[in-house]
Amino acid sequence: MSVWKYEKARIIFLRTFGIVGLFGIISLILIGRLFYLQIMQRERYLFLAEKNRTAVRLTMPERGKIYDKNGIVLADNKKVFQAVLIKEQTPDFQKTLNNFKKLIPLDEEEESRIIKEFKRKRAFMPVQLKDNLTKEQVVMLHLNAPSLEGIQIEETLIRHYPQKELTAHIVGYVSLLNEKDSEIESNLADLAGYRIGRSGIEQSFEESLRGEPGFRKTEINAMGRTVSLMQEEKSVPGIDLHLTIDSRLQKTALDAMGDEAGAVVVIEVKTGAIRVFLSTPSFDPNLFLAPISQKKWDSLMNNQKKPLQNKVLTGTYSPGSIFKLIVGLAGLENNLINPLGRVYCNGATRLGNQLFHCWKKEGHESLTLQEAIRHSCDVYFYETGQKIGVENIVEMAKKFGFGLTTLTDLIGEKTGLVPSAEWKLATKNEAWRTGDTLNLSIGQGFLLTTPLQLVRAIGAIANHGYLPDLHVVEAPNSDEEKEPLVNEENLNLIRAGMYDVVNHEKGTAYSSRFNFEGKRMAGKTATTQVRRISLKEREEGLKKQKDMVWESRDHALFAAYAPTGKPKYAIIVIVEHGGGGSSAAAPIASKILKEALRLDQEDAKMKKGGN
Amino acid sequence: MSFFKDRNCYMKNYNLSFKEKWSGFNWYLLIAICLVIGISLGVLYSIGGGSWSPWASKQTVRFLISLFCLFVLAFLNLRFFMRYAYWIYGIALISLIAVELFGHIGMGAQRWLNLGIMQIQPSECMKIALVLALARYFHGASLEDVRSIKFMIPPALMMLVPVLLILKQPDLGTAMMLVFASMGIFFVVGVQIWKFLLLFLMAACAAPIIWTNLHGYQRKRVLTFLNPESDPLGAGYHIAQSKITLGSGGFWGKGFMQGTQSRLSFIPEKQTDFIFTVLAEEFGLFGGIILYSLYMVIIAYGFIIALKCTNFFGKILAIGLTINFALYVFINMAMVMGLMPVVGVPLPLMSYGGTAMMTLFIGFGLIECVAINKEMVIGRLGSIDDE
Numbered sequence: 001m002s003v004w005k006y007e008k009a010r011i012i013f014l015r016t017f018g019i020v021g022l023f024g025i026i027s028l029i030l031i032g033r034l035f036y037l038q039i040m041q042r043e044r045y046l047f048l049a050e051k052n053r054t055a056v057r058l059t060m061p062e063r064g065k066i067y068d069k070n071g072i073v074l075a076d077n078k079k080v081f082q083a084v085l086i087k088e089q090t091p092d093f094q095k096t097l098n099n100f101k102k103l104i105p106l107d108e109e110e111e112s113r114i115i116k117e118f119k120r121k122r123a124f125m126p127v128q129l130k131d132n133l134t135k136e137q138v139v140m141l142h143l144n145a146p147s148l149e150g151i152q153i154e155e156t157l158i159r160h161y162p163q164k165e166l167t168a169h170i171v172g173y174v175s176l177l178n179e180k181d182s183e184i185e186s187n188l189a190d191l192a193g194y195r196i197g198r199s200g201i202e203q204s205f206e207e208s209l210r211g212e213p214g215f216r217k218t219e220i221n222a223m224g225r226t227v228s229l230m231q232e233e234k235s236v237p238g239i240d241l242h243l244t245i246d247s248r249l250q251k252t253a254l255d256a257m258g259d260e261a262g263a264v265v266v267i268e269v270k271t272g273a274i275r276v277f278l279s280t281p282s283f284d285p286n287l288f289l290a291p292i293s294q295k296k297w298d299s300l301m302n303n304q305k306k307p308l309q310n311k312v313l314t315g316t317y318s319p320g321s322i323f324k325l326i327v328g329l330a331g332l333e334n335n336l337i338n339p340l341g342r343v344y345c346n347g348a349t350r351l352g353n354q355l356f357h358c359w360k361k362e363g364h365e366s367l368t369l370q371e372a373i374r375h376s377c378d379v380y381f382y383e384t385g386q387k388i389g390v391e392n393i394v395e396m397a398k399k400f401g402f403g404l405t406t407l408t409d410l411i412g413e414k415t416g417l418v419p420s421a422e423w424k425l426a427t428k429n430e431a432w433r434t435g436d437t438l439n440l441s442i443g444q445g446f447l448l449t450t451p452l453q454l455v456r457a458i459g460a461i462a463n464h465g466y467l468p469d470l471h472v473v474e475a476p477n478s479d480e481e482k483e484p485l486v487n488e489e490n491l492n493l494i495r496a497g498m499y500d501v502v503n504h505e506k507g508t509a510y511s512s513r514f515n516f517e518g519k520r521m522a523g524k525t526a527t528t529q530v531r532r533i534s535l536k537e538r539e540e541g542l543k544k545q546k547d548m549v550w551e552s553r554d555h556a557l558f559a560a561y562a563p564t565g566k567p568k569y570a571i572i573v574i575v576e577h578g579g580g581g582s583s584a585a586a587p588i589a590s591k592i593l594k595e596a597l598r599l600d601q602e603d604a605k606m607k608k609g610g611n
Numbered sequence: 612m613s614f615f616k617d618r619n620c621y622m623k624n625y626n627l628s629f630k631e632k633w634s635g636f637n638w639y640l641l642i643a644i645c646l647v648i649g650i651s652l653g654v655l656y657s658i659g660g661g662s663w664s665p666w667a668s669k670q671t672v673r674f675l676i677s678l679f680c681l682f683v684l685a686f687l688n689l690r691f692f693m694r695y696a697y698w699i700y701g702i703a704l705i706s707l708i709a710v711e712l713f714g715h716i717g718m719g720a721q722r723w724l725n726l727g728i729m730q731i732q733p734s735e736c737m738k739i740a741l742v743l744a745l746a747r748y749f750h751g752a753s754l755e756d757v758r759s760i761k762f763m764i765p766p767a768l769m770m771l772v773p774v775l776l777i778l779k780q781p782d783l784g785t786a787m788m789l790v791f792a793s794m795g796i797f798f799v800v801g802v803q804i805w806k807f808l809l810l811f812l813m814a815a816c817a818a819p820i821i822w823t824n825l826h827g828y829q830r831k832r833v834l835t836f837l838n839p840e841s842d843p844l845g846a847g848y849h850i851a852q853s854k855i856t857l858g859s860g861g862f863w864g865k866g867f868m869q870g871t872q873s874r875l876s877f878i879p880e881k882q883t884d885f886i887f888t889v890l891a892e893e894f895g896l897f898g899g900i901i902l903y904s905l906y907m908v909i910i911a912y913g914f915i916i917a918l919k920c921t922n923f924f925g926k927i928l929a930i931g932l933t934i935n936f937a938l939y940v941f942i943n944m945a946m947v948m949g950l951m952p953v954v955g956v957p958l959p960l961m962s963y964g965g966t967a968m969m970t971l972f973i974g975f976g977l978i979e980c981v982a983i984n985k986e987m988v989i990g991r992l993g994s995i996d997d998e
Contacts, residue, residue, distance in 0.1 A: 004753035005923075011754060011801040012926055016914055019795060019934065023910065026941050031903065033948045037858040038896040045858025091665050 057126070057218070058191045060157045061211030064238030066171055066201055068247040069275070069474070074171050075202070077157040081138050082131035084192045087118055090150030097129070099147045103140050104130055109291035113176060121190065128176075128193035131158055132290075156193050159289060165282035166250055169310045170243070170472060172200020173285035188213055195289065199310065201241060201472065204411045211238035242474040244273035252595040253278045256588040261305035262575040263312045263451040266592060269459040269561065269570050271477055272468030276571075276592065279311040304551060305576070316416045316448040317574060320526030320581070321376045322559045323397075323443025325461060325494050328369055328381075330396035331388045332490040339493050342366045345379035349438065356382050356438050359527070373497025374507050376525060378442050385441025390432060393440055394420050399467075399485050400457040402449055406470045416453060419446035444528065455572040458524075458559045461498075462567035465491055498522035499564055502586075509558065512586035514594050517601075521593050523560025523571075525581030530554060545579040553577040558585035562593040569596050627983070632686055635983035640912040641681075644975060647905050647960040648674050654890050655963060657868045658882050666882050666963050673965045677972035684976025689984035692977065693924050696747035700769070703740035706733035707776045734777045734785045735970045739977070741789055742796070742931035744769055749800045750924040750989065757801045766797070783825075784954035788938050795934035796927060833952045849885070853947045856888040864895030882963040884955060887947050902961075906940045916982045922989040925981035932974040939971075 037045065066075040083100070090096045097114070100106075106114070110130070117127045129151070133141075141153055159174050161167075174195035188194045191213055197206040214235030253264040257280045266276035283300060300308055309315065331337030347363035349356045358364065358378040364371075372380035385393065397403070403418035417423075419440065421432035439445030452470060460467040465484030499522040501507040508525045531552045545553050556578035561570040571589050578584030627635070652674075655667040663671075692699075710733050748766050749757070756762045770793040777786040798807065822830070856870070864870075870892040881889055891899045913933030920926045939959040945951040957967050 004755075007754050008752075008801070008923065009926075012799055012923075012930075013918060015799045015801065016918060016930060019799065019930075020914060023937060023941075027903070027907065029950070030941065030944050030948070031900065033945075033950055034857070034891070034896055034899050037854060037948060038860050038891065038899070039862060041858050042861050045855050046861075048855045049859035091659070 057154075057216050058187065059214040059216055059235050060191060060193070061188075061213050061235035062157055062237035063159060063174075063211060064205075064209035065240045066209075067240065067242045068167075068245045068250075069243065070246065070248070071242075072163075072247050074163050074167050074243065074245070074247065075159060075161050078160045079155060080131050080158045081133040081153055082156045082158075082193050083129045083133060083141060083151055083153050084126035085114075085129055085151050086126050087121075087150070093118070093150065096148060096150055099144070100129055100141075100151060103144060104133075104137055106130065107291075107293055109293055113178070113291045116178070125190050126152070126192040131156060131193050158193070159195060161285045163247060164284045164286065166247060166254055167245065167277075168200075168282045168285045169279040169312065170200050170245060170277040171285065172202035172204075173198055173288045174202050175288045176291065198288070199412075200410070201243070204409060205241060205473070209238040209241065212236040243472050244268075244275060244474055245277060245472065246275045246596075246599070248599060249592065249596055250276050250278060253588075253592050254280065254282070256591045257575070260575045260578055260584070261311075262573070262578065262585075263315055264571070264573050264588070264592065265312055265451050265455045266569055266571045266596065267455050267459050267468065267470060269463040269468060269567050270466075272456070272459070272470045273474075274470055274472045275569070275596070277312055277472060279309070279313075279315070281305050281307045283307045310412070311574070311576075312451050313410065313412050314414045314450075315574070316414055316450055317555055317557065318445070318447060318528040319443040319449045319454055320528035320555075320557055321378075321443060322454060322458075322524045322526045322557060323447065323449075324373060324376065324381050324441070325498070325524055326396050326400055326402075326457065327385055327388065327393055327441050327443075328373065328494055328497070329461075329486055329490060330392045331384050332369075332493060333396065333486055334388065334392050336388045336392070337369055337384055339369050342368055343372070343377075343380045343383050345377050347379070349379050349382040351434055351438065354435060356435070369493060370497045370500060373494070373524070374500035374504055376501075376508050381441040382438045385437055386434065388441075390421060390437045390440060393437075394418055396486075397447075400453075400460060401467055402447075402453050402457070404453075406450075406452040406456045408469050408471045409473050409475075413452065414450055416450050417446060417448040443526065451572045451574055454557075454559055455570050458561055458572065459570035460485060461491060461494060462561035462570050464488055495522060495564075498524055498560075501525065502560070503564075508582045509560075509586040509590075511582070512558075512590040514590055516594050516597050519563035519565075519597050521560050521562035521590065522564045523558055523586065523589065525586055526557035526559075527579070527581045528555045528557065530577065550577050553579055556581045556584035558582075558589045560586075560589050560593060562597060568600075569593060626688075629686075632983050635985070636685060636979055637912060637916060637982040640909060640916070640975070640979070640982075643905055643908045643912065644960060647902065647909070650890065650902055650905075651886070651961040653867070654886060654893075654961070655882060657870070657893060658886075658889055661868055670963055670968075673968050677968050680969065681972045681976040681979065684973060685979035685983060687980060689922075689925055689980050689987055690989060692743060692928070692980070693747055693750070693989055696743040700740040700744035703733055703736045704773060704776075706731070707737060707773055709733070711776060711779065732966045734773075734780065734782055735966050737773045737777070738785070738788065738792070738935055738970060739932070739973055741770065741773060742792060742928060742935060743977075745793060745796050746924050746927040746931060749796070749927050750922070752800065754801050758803060763797070763802065766793070769793075782955070784942065784956040787954065788935065788942065788956065791938050792931060792935045796931045799930050800927065849953050850949050853885055853888050854949050856885075857891045857948065860892040860895045860899075862896045864891070864893045864898055867893055869893060884943065884953075884957055884962060885947055886961050886963070887944060887958050890961070903940075903944075906937075906959075910937050910940075913978055916978055916985070920981050920985040922984075922987055924989050925984060925987070929978050929981045932978055935974060936971065 062077050063075075065073060065077070068074055083104070085093065085096065085100070087093050097111075101111075106129070114127060114129060121127055133153070138153055141148060141151065145151075161171065161173070163171075174197050176193070176195055177189060188210060197203040197209065202209065212235060214233045216229060217231040218229050249266060253266070253276045257264060257278065260280060262280055264276055264278040264280075265274060267274050281303070287296060328337065332339065344366045345358055345360075345364040347358050347361050349358075356378070359376065363379070364375050364377045367375065367377055367380050369380075371377075397418050403415055405413045405415055407413050419436070424430055424432050424436070424446070436445055440447055456468060456470055465486045465488065466482050467485055499520075502509045502513045502521055502523050504510065509523055514521065554577070556575040558573045558581050559571065561567045571593055573585040573589040573592075575584045575588070652667050652670060655670055656663060659666050745766055748769070752762065770789060774786050774789050777789065794807070798804075825833070859865070860870075870889060887899070887902075890902060894901075910933055913929055913936065917926045917929035917933065920929060936959055939956060942951065942954065942956045943958040943962075946953055946956065957964055959967070959971050
């Protein structure tokens with residue numbers, strides 16, 4: 001054997017014994033530790049093992065209920081039975097799940113949700129298989145307990161929306177957690193069947209509504225079955241919320257809208273309390289409690305009227321002629337309109353080689369401001385709008401809250417868009433043209449507003465120029481001192497025009513007038529183009545709205561307040577692709593405001609009777 | 612030296628008859644292994660609630676298949692492994708990279724490679740492949756070679772590349788085992804002790820950097836290991852429950868199938884990583900020491916076979932594989948006794964699971980092959996004897 005081999009064999013021999021020595025030391029430590037745990041600490045661990053025959057389970061806190069203004073329940077909780085599976089208590093969880101499915105069928109969506117939840121949660125945490133079990137199903141599960149190892153049936157609470165589609169968009173809905181919710185900072189995430197707010201009040205007030213889970217410590221026998229309750233800490237229920245919504249009026253609005261798509265908002269002009277918050281078509285929020293089936297989801301998503309969209313919060317529309325009120329105020333406040341001065345309308349305004357048409361082809365002849373509002377003359381506002389200038393109009397629009405959020409308590413509100421010369425240069429890299437000012441003057445073009453902004457602006461006009469802060473959750477009135485936005489004399493001129501729109505026989509909404517014990521409404525119609533009308537079409541004669549396909553018909557808008565003498569309510573009705581503001585939107589607003597006044601009277605009588 | 616002489620040499624010295632191989636086989640080692648498997652099946656039967664299904668029966672089948680592999684490998688020619696050591700290592704490395712690219716995600720870590728008919732865990736294969744490659748590398752190395760830094764760069768890389776890949780999966784336990792096993796081999800072949808101390812010092816300095824790169828769940832495990840009471844229903848649950856189960860066993864245990872802790876499912880993963888707690892609860896310190904002694908017998912035979920072997924490839928291979936096995940035992944035991952963070956290393960031959968068992972039996976097959984071919988002469992570069 002060569003020298004290097006001999007040396008190498010020697011060192012391997014020695015070093016192997018070194019390793020053996022190291023192993024010996026490790027063995028001493030391990031055996032010593034085992035001795036320490038099993039002999040020296042035995043009493044302590046025996047005691048702990050005894051204690052360990054208990055199981056701790058979280059219990060569902062009662063989610064805060066949601067009531068309307070009159071105490072009618074919009075969202076509450078039902079006691080139901082749910083089946084949960086604890087993965088580590090079953091030898092073969094797929095088999096157990098299959099056995100369960102044989103008794104209680106699960107659709108594909110539910111099953112994939114369950115599998116995902118098992119992946120997300122630790123093995124000793126229960127995962128909900130199905131809730132809302134019927135008595136028969138509970139009995140059936142108990143009878144088949146031997147093949148359902150690891151499955152337990154427990155009582156829990158589930159959200160319930162008794163008003164169904166009536167208040168779906170304002171109340172919102174809850175649904176089971178998914179993998180994206182893992183960041184929620186609460187041990188509720190570990191609770192089987194916990195549902196989180198996804199939209200509306202349920203989402204905006206999630207943290208107040210959810211409450212805190214309690215726990216139950218139970219003794220379990222050698223078979224893993226509960227023997228007795230050892231300790232219980234009650235869950236802390238969430239906070240109940242009282243909304244400003246009047247569900248009776250909301251129902252009137254829902255019925256009045258019929259099958260139309262759109263939005264209705266009614267506010268109290270002094271307080272900004274929202275009485276009606278309606279987006280149509282609506283949907284049943286109870287659908288989302290269980291994973292929604294693909295078919296139902298598709299039918300909701302493919303509906304061209306977009307039932308899932310909250311049109312009040314996220315719908316943005318050209319305000320059309322309603323915006324003329326703001327343009328008028330901008331002119332009056334800056335002394336650029338003489339209220340008695342007249343403008344002659346011959347049916348169009350010429351700008352360079354471009355014609356800007358009035359909605360009335362033959363023209364309105366000569367008009368004052370009040371008459372221009374009454375007839376909704378476009379030419380009057382083309383002419384005065386040029387005089388007032390885009391800066392003044394934009395300034396007035398911003399004063400009335402356009403381009404800003406309006407609500408103090410709901411999240412997810414859109415702000416719309418108030419265009420300006422700087423805006424156009426920055427986003428489109430184009431200079432502001434006079435034509436843009438003309439479009440802005442009649443509320444068309446780049447301007448986009450939300451139903452909430454419109455109703456708030458009308459509220460301010462009705463309420464001596466004080467801009468209310470809108471809210472849906474009952475809150476004490478803020479004593480914040482506010483300045484009126486504009487001069488009361490100027491407001492009177494605008495209001496006179498709005499009065500005529502409804503109550504003058506030439507007014508655009510004359511057919512929707514009402515006189516409820518001397519109380520009348522005042523408003524403004526708007527019909528906004530969804531599609532540009534080409535010159536050729538204009539020459540061939542305009543098509544009737546009802547002959548066009550639904551999605552290219554005009555939007556119909558109507559904004560109003562009532563009663564005229566001492567305004568209490570302001571309303572906005574938007575009927576998407578409804579045709580004309582006077583024919584489609586005004587009658588709906590009329591019905592709702594009349595009902596609002598009637599309900600007030602009824603409530604007053606009740607109160608008197610009660611006293 | 613002519614080709615023919617080599618050929619003759621090969622024929623004469625290495626082509627042992629089946630009978631010679633049979634008598635060279637170390638039966639004591641196999642008996643010790645089978646005894647541990649017997650204990651494992653008993654415990655799995657108990658966990659199954661006194662039933663062969665679902666665990667004990669499946670494990671029996673896996674045992675029989677693995678045993679067959681052991682015999683096949685034991686009766687192959689040791690030179691075959693020497694010749695293909697780097698190839699095997701290369702394939703294992705490529706499959707590790709493949710797992711990185713299109714591995715199957717299981718239990719939060721990317722560990723499995725789906726080959727259609729079967730799933731393999733390349734990190735397991737690497738445990739064997741790395742030892743094979745290192746044994747081949749050091750086979751012809753003289754002590755001076757080993758003591759030069761330049762010579763040690765290739766084996767260090769052989770270890771580091773798969774370790775980094777496995778850490779990325781992330782599988783802390785396996786990565787740790789590869790590092791320890793390689794260090795063991797480096798130590799045995801004669802790398803100076805001061806170099807290990809230096810490395811240890813450097814590792815201590817690098818610890819903060821590693822800490823920031825750990826996965827959230829790994830960090831949580833280390834933290835709860837340091838203070839298990841901080842989260843008794845969460846991540847500390849494993850350790851706390853494991854200690855209760857062990858401790859309540861006492862000296863004689865609660866008796867076969869009488870363990871309340873495991874019966875009530877307080878022990879998570881009781882049939883895999885935490886199986887020792889079930890044994891210790893039902894058979895106490897007594898059962899624990901018996902099992903531990905069997906492990907020591909297996910380890911002792913591994914080293915005896917290595918020392919008896921005359922060629923360095925066989926020596927280093929057997930030592931490496933034995934260290935590997937011992938690491939399994941130590942890490943798992945330390946883990947369940949709360950001496951180490953829970954890193955997901957099974958107890959060898961005891962834990963339920965097919966891949967780990969197969970890897971172990973392949974390792975034992977190789978050790979037996981070394982035992983059978985203990986007098987084989989292997990040249991510095993493989994088949995050619997340059998003596």
